Amino acid sequence: MSDFVTRPQIEVLSAADGERRRSWSDDDKLRIVEESFIGHRQAAATARRHGICRSLLTTWRRQYRDGELGASRAVSFAPVTVTKAPTQQTKSVDPCPPTDCQVEVVLPNGRRIIVPVGVELEALARILSVVDG
Template structure:
C-alpha cells in the first residue's frame, strides 16, 4: 500500500474592509427625503439611487416629521 501523506495547505486571505456604513449629514438626509416625496413611487427609486434601505428612508422621514432633523423646516406626512 502506498504511503501518501496529506499535507493541508492553509491559504491566508487578506480582506480589505472598505465598509458599507456611510455617514450622511443632516442636509443630505433632508435632500434625500425631499427627493423621495417629489412624485408618486419616487421613494423606491430614491432608495435604489442612493443604495439605502427602505426602512432607513422611512426612519429619516419620521425624524423629519418629528422635527428631529436640523434641516427639516417643513415636515411632510
C-alpha cells in the same frame, strides 16, 4: 482518480478590511428625504438612486416628520403640482375663481386636505399644523 475534494474558500472580513459604513450629513439626509416626497410613491426609487436601503429612508422620513431631522432648517416651500380637471376647457385664467373652487393640499406625511380657494391663511395654517402633527 483522486479522493481530493475541493471545498469553497470562505473569507472573513473585518470592518477595517471591507467597506466602511457611510455617514450622511443632515443636509444630505434632508435632500434625500425631500426628494422622496416628490411624486407618488417615490421612496423606494429614491433609496435605490442613492444606494441606501428603503428601511433607512423610512427611518429618515419618520425623523423628518417628527422634527428630529435637521431641526435647524425650517421648510418654507413645498413642491406644488397644478392639474386641470379633464372636463374643464378654459382658455384663460379667471383672476376671481368661483367661490365653490377648492384646493387640495397634500402633506409630506401623505395626508390630504381640501379647502376652499378663499380660506384665510391663518385658519389654513392652524388646520395644517393639526393635520401634519
